Amino acid sequence: MKAVGIVVEYNPFHNGHLYQVNEAKKMTNADVVIAVMSTSFLQRGEPAIVSKWIRTQMALSSGVDIVVELPYIYSTQKAETFANGAVSILTNLGVEFLNFGSESGNIKAFEHLVSFMGSHETEFDRLVQDYSKLGYSYPRSTSQAFSQLNSNEEMLQLTEPNNILGFHYVKAIYDQSSSIKATTTLRQQAHYHDPSITTSSIASATSIRNTLNNGTPLQIRHVMPSQSYELLTTYKQTYSLLHTWDHYFDFLQYKVLSTHVDQLRLIYECEEGLEYRVKEKMRTASSFSEWMQQLKTKRYTWTRLQRLATHLLTNTTKVEMEDAFATVKPSYIRLLGMTKNGQTYINKTKQHRDTPLITKLAKADGIQAKIEERITNVYLTPLKKEHQIAEMKQEFTRTPIMVP
Missing domain, CATH: 3.40.50.620 (HUPs)
Incomplete structure (x- = not known):
């Protein structure tokens, strides 16, 4: 089969x-x-x-x-x-x-990009580090590095979320010497982030969740099996x-405010002094969205901070993740x-x-x-x-x- x-x-x-x-x-x-x-x-x-x-x-x-x-x-x-x-x-x-x-x-565009990036890996990593030192977020740093590296060649652009994931699927197949064909x-x-439902039978998951959060489930009936x-x-x-961050905010707030910064620092993805900012902004936040708006900077994207919030909520530590990844x-x-x-x-x-x-x-x-x-x-x-x-x-x- x-x-x-x-x-x-x-x-x-x-x-x-x-x-x-x-x-x-x-x-x-x-x-x-x-x-x-x-x-x-x-x-x-x-x-x-x-x-x-x-x-x-x-x-x-x-x-x-x-x-x-x-x-x-x-x-x-x-x-x-x-x-x-x-x-x-x-x-x-x-x-x-x-x-x-x-x-x-x-698919050829993805394969070509993986090959190109493989032969320019050292230079790409250096450029990412250079842009990170300027205060750019990791996604922005990689985008800038890619644009600079690829300025003279027409190639797949890593600006769309599914293209980014697709590139990493193809790269993972190559890196793992898997026999899978992509x-x-x-x-x-x-579009991935389209915010609204239209008359079309296909809508983004984002627009479906937005519609559900606004309390109008009948509007999504035509875009789902x-x-x-x-x-x-x-x-x-x-x-x-239906689970959203709002349902977890009280638990997260208690966790952050009742935990010393020395312990927060041990949480996975809590880096570069973020434990102080996380605690400081939580003292005045009345909702998850408000806390995130206060927390977000040019260096740390909403997605990066949401992942940190998840690890804080679940008490997932750096040591645990290191142990989990030790098995390859x-x-x-x-x-x-x-x-x-x-x-x-x-x-x-x-x-x-x-x-x-x-x-x-x-x-x-x-x-x-x-x-x-x-x-x-x-x-x-x-x-x-x-x-x-x-x-x-x-x-x-x-x-x-x-x-x-």
């Missing part, structure tokens, strides 16, 4: 995602679609609006055959680390292809919320759900996997599992107590979702 892998967040699953699933399968002539999905907190440092289990159900009802977990140690990271973790998992699962959405739609699907209609819409609205009815690749792969077709693939390829594929967290051990359990417990804290207790118990013993 031939498999194509995709790396996803599904926050939430919408028609654009459905288009990619169908195109990835068609483009590669694959029998199976495998999604590596971020768990409770996402790459931009945000909580997922619904649990990983609901997002797994969304995916399995819309053409995905297997959903596995992209652990927190990869899912809340800069693009390079995020991509490395995902490619490592997909390689271990034996996929022949990786497909990603991009603003380019031309393919890309041109993003349709909606019906099953995804029903799962989303049922989750909100059941738990009386994930210590296990957690299966979240599969179809009958996916189950057949799992059974046929088990002898080729050298990383354990687990069906529940109780079967895992080590630092990766300990972090994941804690992160899920933190994610569930805004729920009503009875829901919170039930979900925490289930998380440890829950087995993969099975659909026909």
Whole structure:
């Protein structure tokens, strides 16, 4: 059986995602679609609006055959680390292809850029350091360095979020000497950050979340598969919320204000004296957005600071992350759900996997599992107590979702 892998967040699953699933399968002539999905907190440092289990159900009802977990140690990271973790998992699962959405739609452009950057790596790193010393953020420094390095050659531009991730997927395949072949699907209609829903059947996840936050769920019905819409609205009815940073701000504020700066300094991504600024600005902030607005500088982007906020909230330390990455690749792969077709693939390829594929967290051990359990417990804290207790118990013993 031939498999194509995709790396996803599904926050939430919408028609654009459905288009990619169908195109990835068609483009590669694959029998199976495998999604590596971020768990409770996402790459931009945000909580997922619904649990990983609901997002797994969304995916399995819309053409995905297997959903596995992209652990927190990869899912809340800069693009390079995020991509490395995902490619490592997909390689271990034996996929022949990786497909990603991009603003380019031309895989040759990505391959050419990876080759170009590989032959100019030393010069590029020096330029990034030079721009960082001038006070630019890391993304801005890399963009400036790339522009200077590439001034005389027409090449893929790393200014769009999906192009950036795509570049790192292709680079990770190369760096890991993986046999995976990369393919890309041109993003349709909606831009990644488009803020509003239109009459089009495809909208950005950002616009869907904005619409939901404004309390108008009916406006998103035409941009999501019906099953995804029903799962989303049922989750909100059941738990009386869709997770946003506002639901966690009181917990985060207590954590920051009750912790000495010497301890804050130990948190992952808390660098260059940020512990003082984090604490100072928290004293006067009345909301997460207000705190972030006060915290943001030219050097530190909103996304970078949101990831730090996530690590503060979850008490994820530098030492823990160092221990987690000491193993080079994930210590296990957690299966979240599969179809009958996916189950057949799992059974046929088990002898080729050298990383354990687990069906529940109780079967895992080590630092990766300990972090994941804690992160899920933190994610569930805004729920009503009875829901919170039930979900925490289930998380440890829950087995993969099975659909026909």
